[in-house]
Amino acid sequence: xxxxxxxxxxxxxxxxxxxxxxxxxxxxxxxxxxxxxxxxxxxxxxxxxxxxxxxxxxxxxxxxxxxxxxxxxxxxxxxxxxxxxxxxxxxxxxxxxxxxxxxxxxxxxxxxxxxxxxxxxxxxxxxxxxxxxxxxxxxxxxxxxxxxxxxxxxxxxxxxxxxxxxxxxxxxxxxxxxxxxxxxxxxxxxxxxxxxxxxxxxxxxxxxxxxxxxxxxxxxxxxxxxxxxxxxxxxxxxxxxxxxxxxxxxxxxxxxxxxxxxxxxxxxxxxxxx
Amino acid sequence: xxxxxxxxxxxxxxxxxxxxxxxxxxxxxxxxxxxxxxxxxxxxxxxxxxxxxxxxxxxxxxxxxxxxxxxxxxxxxxxxxxxxxxxxxxxxxxxxxxxxxxxxxxxxxxxxxxxxxxxxxxxxxxxxxxxxxxxxxxxxxxxxxxxxxxxxxxxxxxxxxxxxxxxxxxxxxxxxxxxxxxxxxxxxxxxxxxxxxxxxxxxxxxxxxxxxxxxxxxxxxxxxxxxxxxxxxxxxxxxxxxxxxxxxxxxxxxxxxxxxxxxxxxxxxxxxxxxxxxxxxxxxxxxxxxxxxxxxxxxxxxxxxxxxxxx
Numbered sequence: 001x002x003x004x005x006x007x008x009x010x011x012x013x014x015x016x017x018x019x020x021x022x023x024x025x026x027x028x029x030x031x032x033x034x035x036x037x038x039x040x041x042x043x044x045x046x047x048x049x050x051x052x053x054x055x056x057x058x059x060x061x062x063x064x065x066x067x068x069x070x071x072x073x074x075x076x077x078x079x080x081x082x083x084x085x086x087x088x089x090x091x092x093x094x095x096x097x098x099x100x101x102x103x104x105x106x107x108x109x110x111x112x113x114x115x116x117x118x119x120x121x122x123x124x125x126x127x128x129x130x131x132x133x134x135x136x137x138x139x140x141x142x143x144x145x146x147x148x149x150x151x152x153x154x155x156x157x158x159x160x161x162x163x164x165x166x167x168x169x170x171x172x173x174x175x176x177x178x179x180x181x182x183x184x185x186x187x188x189x190x191x192x193x194x195x196x197x198x199x200x201x202x203x204x205x206x207x208x209x210x211x212x213x214x215x216x217x218x219x220x221x222x223x224x225x226x227x228x229x230x231x232x233x234x235x236x237x238x239x240x241x242x243x244x245x246x247x248x249x250x251x252x253x254x255x256x257x258x259x260x261x262x263x264x265x266x267x268x269x270x271x272x273x274x
Numbered sequence: 275x276x277x278x279x280x281x282x283x284x285x286x287x288x289x290x291x292x293x294x295x296x297x298x299x300x301x302x303x304x305x306x307x308x309x310x311x312x313x314x315x316x317x318x319x320x321x322x323x324x325x326x327x328x329x330x331x332x333x334x335x336x337x338x339x340x341x342x343x344x345x346x347x348x349x350x351x352x353x354x355x356x357x358x359x360x361x362x363x364x365x366x367x368x369x370x371x372x373x374x375x376x377x378x379x380x381x382x383x384x385x386x387x388x389x390x391x392x393x394x395x396x397x398x399x400x401x402x403x404x405x406x407x408x409x410x411x412x413x414x415x416x417x418x419x420x421x422x423x424x425x426x427x428x429x430x431x432x433x434x435x436x437x438x439x440x441x442x443x444x445x446x447x448x449x450x451x452x453x454x455x456x457x458x459x460x461x462x463x464x465x466x467x468x469x470x471x472x473x474x475x476x477x478x479x480x481x482x483x484x485x486x487x488x489x490x491x492x493x494x495x496x497x498x499x500x501x502x503x504x505x506x507x508x509x510x511x512x513x514x515x516x517x518x519x520x521x522x523x524x525x526x527x528x529x530x531x532x533x534x535x536x537x538x539x540x541x542x543x544x545x546x547x548x549x550x551x552x553x554x555x556x557x558x559x560x561x562x563x564x565x566x567x568x569x570x571x572x573x574x575x576x577x578x579x580x581x582x583x584x585x
Contacts, residue, residue, distance in 0.1 A: 261387045
């Protein structure tokens with residue numbers, strides 16, 4: 001537009017090749033998922049789909065309670081999303097619309113913890129979960145996650161920019177109760193932000209590795225990333241099955257991304273742009 | 275408005291009730307663990323002997339960590355990988371974002387999507403795939419390198435023998451860094467794209483009228499305007515790079531690789547706690563690493579403040 005006078009085809013070639021290199025690993029993940037271990041490690045390695053998907057799946061389900069692991073991943077991700085949306089929208093609404101004691105200090109504290117690296121809480125979290133008896137319990141993953149500082153930030157921004165205080169005031173004058181205002185007026189208006197936060201929370205929970213690594217100890221309670229890692233062994237890794245499992249773990253993310261990439265990208269970079 | 279609130283149409287408890295569930299979880303699962311970790315760092319304790327066996331040991335854990343050769347090695351590894359994956363991310367993402375911003379009209383969403391996709395996919399699945407791609411004899415990465423050897427002129431720069439990526443200590447860190455670079459490139463690109471969209475077009479117009487070519491425009495308009503975003507993105511890379519855990523953990527099978535060459539500090543403190551059962555030392559290490567993150571963030575901040583006259 002303003003700087004370059006490059007021929008369009010050249011621009012598209014450069015960027016297109018780059019994009020293909022970025023996507024190539026995904027292609028090979030799905031290709032390898034349909035090949036046996038010996039096929040994957042042969043010369044030349046497979047470049048197109050094969051016929052061993054079912055066989056790989058068989059190996060996968062015989063080594064692991066794979067479907068159960070998938071179910072736990074899904075359950076944790078959905079519960080995590082539900083709790084995060086509920087608690088963060090309530091909290092964000094309070095931060096944006098009300099005055100209360102220690103509000104600014106509390107908000108600063110919450111935002112400050114966003115910068116605390118995740119490894120800081122690894123050890124104490126394990127001890128707390130152990131003390132609560134939550135080891136091997138899905139709630140050890142979705143309850144703590146609901147106190148999501150980013151979620152509070154996002155919700156406060158959105159309430160502040162798109163819900164007029166007059167509307168809340170008017171509902172109050174009409175005799176609507178405070179929780180009714182939140183539930184019937186604020187929540188529906190928050191829908192776009194809830195969608196974004198929901199997507200981000202679901203994906204983060206689905207991919208979460210450190211959390212389950214700390215609290216999920218028995219294979220029946222593993223989430224997908226843990227189950228896949230358990231299949232990795234120094235001597236005899238079933239690579240075909242491992243690729244099939246990885247591909248299955250990736251499919252939901254690809255679908256979500258295809259359906260909502262714009263919303264997701266802008267949501268994940270909100271903190272930066274605002 | 276003021277009158278109304280004096281009549282207390284809004285019950286005073288409302289904000290407290292709204293904030294309560296979040297606050298409770300925040301205190302129990304975010305703030306308390308942080309304080310507890312500080313407490314642990316000054317105590318000696320073995321998980322097998324019960325909570326009552328905890329003993330105050332002053333700075334012993336910190337002394338132990340600072341005298342531990344593996345801890346220092348893990349710090350060097352972490353810094354190495356943070357730099358090797360972080361610096362190229364920005365050196366590639368900035369020109370790439372400028373290029374996409376100025377040269378691409380149609381299909382931009384697809385290109386951005388392709389670059390961004392690695393950021394949202396499971397690190398574990400990705401790292402598993404890359405361990406197959408990095409295989410010495412059959413991995414596609416080595417086959418690609420062998421293929422590039424046949425190129426005229428530059429071919430000789432590529433290795434003649436297949437590289438033992440995961441077996442030889444000197445190749446583990448570059449391999450891990452490559453995966454991290456691949457994962458975060460698109461994220462940074464999107465940040466820079468967003469910043470580019472806020473630069474007013476007439477700045478370029480004026481520069482062009484003054485006879486400034488594309489390179490001068492990039493140097494005198496684009497880069498200075500991007501400075502706040504570069505600061506922000508580099509800070510994120512510093513914080514993220516120093517807590518590197520999943521990629522090296524999966525690629526080295528959870529142990530750090532041969533000669534611990536791929537053992538990041540986050541992996542080492544995980545092992546210190548859960549493999550070697552020393553929670554006190556592990557907590558002390560996590561605080562030391564945290565101070566390093568804070569110091570480097572402050573340093574980045576200063577570097578960006580110092581350069582350039584006004585911003």
